[in-house]
Amino acid sequence: MMDLRVSVVLLFVFLTGGYSLKCYSCMPDSTGSCKAKVETCPDGFSKCAGSIVEQSDGHSLxxxxxxxxxxxxxxxxxxxxxxxxxxxxxxxxxxxxxxxxxxxxxxxxxxxxxxxxxxxxxxxxxxxxxxxxxxxxxxxxxxxxxxxxxxxxxxxxxxxxxxxxxxxxxxxxxxxxxxxxxxxxxxxxxxxxxxxxxxxxxxxxxxxxxxxxxxxxxxxxxxxxxxxxxxxxxxxxxx
Missing domain, CATH: 2.10.60.10 (CD59)
Known part of the structure; x- marks a missing residue:
């Protein structure tokens, strides 16, 4: 059974001086690779986080x-x-x-x-x-x-x-x-x-x-x- 790995990686960035929190975000393509970019977080978010999610392609042998x-x-x-x-x-x-x-x-x-x-x-x-x-x-x-x-x-x-x-x-x-x-x-x-x-x-x-x-x-x-x-x-x- 083959799995497609979908990973979202957010790297923590501290910014001071009244600026909103900014984090790196990454959404990989079908090969599992991606290019991180900086995004400004909505109000109320105080930390960046990282996670890995696996999705099955639904195939059974x-x-x-x-x-x-x-x-x-x-x-x-x-x-x-x-x-x-x-x-x-x-x-x-x-x-x-x-x-x-x-x-x-x-x-x-x-x-x-x-x-x-x-x-x-x-x-x-x-x-x-x-x-x-x-x-x-x-x-x-x-x-x-x-x-x-x-x-x-x-x-x-x-x-x-x-x-x-x-x-x-x-x-x-x-x-x-x-x-x-x-x-x-x-x-x-x-x-x-x-x-x-x-x-x-x-x-x-x-x-x-x-x-x-x-x-x-x-x-x-x-x-x-x-x-x-x-x-x-x-x-x-x-x-």
Whole structure:
């Protein structure tokens, strides 16, 4: 969203000897610049003042919206983003077996380009910041190993499994949090951009990234695996 800044600057001038108060006034043009001039103040004014006023041009970002379990966003629609949304996002998630592909598009407060590999599901996200710029689907996650390996947790809550990272996934990740009183941990591969993210998700207490192979540990977990997948996918795809 673009703002037009309108500033009015009045600089204080003291004049004695019975003269009326005079102040500098400035009304900027569309570029925000102006040339100050001296004006005589009406009777009753005893001080000069300065102020800055911001006016919005009334424009709200618009993005394509889609949530599909069929792997197609052919029926995508345009939505006006809520206040605070600065980007449009598009993401594609594929299960390990390759039998399910999920595509989503929406407005985002903050979005990170890159990919994330949880072992049982891989996802890529594409971000942009102009109206309806997310018309194109995010690409399918790469399945070509890049030489890095990380631990991940399977549906049986074992975190001793290893996964081959791919594409731009140059970090291992470990996330921790609580849900309905239970603690959980989740692990996998992630792009550096995902580690630089600052937006938080409810329930996630912390996440750490590391660069070495298998640097995210192999301890088992005792948590809701499905909830964790959904929470972290929300973090990296929708924020």
């Amino acid at each position: 618009s993005c394509y919206e889609c949530s599909s379990l069929t792997g197609s966003c052919a029926g995508q629609t345009v939505k006006t983003c809520p206040s605070g949304s600065t980007q449009c996002e598009s993401s594609t998630a594929v299960t390990q077996a390759g039998d399910t592909k999920v595509k989503t598009k929406d407005c985002a407060v903050a979005c990170q380009n890159g990919s994330l590999n949880f072992g049982i599901v891989r996802t890529t996200s594409s971000c942009c910041n102009t109206d309806q710029c997310n018309a194109q689907d995010a690409p399918d996650p790469s399945n070509i190993p890049n030489g890095k390996k990380c631990y991940y947790c399977d549906k049986d809550k074992s975190c001793s499994n290893t996964v081959d990272c791919s594409g731009t996934e140059d970090r291992c990740i470990k996330a921790t949090g609580t849900f309905e009183g239970q603690s959980w941990v989740f692990k996998g591969c992630v792009s550096k951009s995902g580690c630089d993210a600052t937006t938080s998700v409810r329930g996630i207490e912390s996440f750490t990234c590391c660069e070495g192979n298998l640097c995210n540990g192999a301890q088992s977990v005792t948590q809701s695996f499905l909830f964790l997948c959904c929470s972290l996918l929300s973090y990296f795809m929708m924020h």
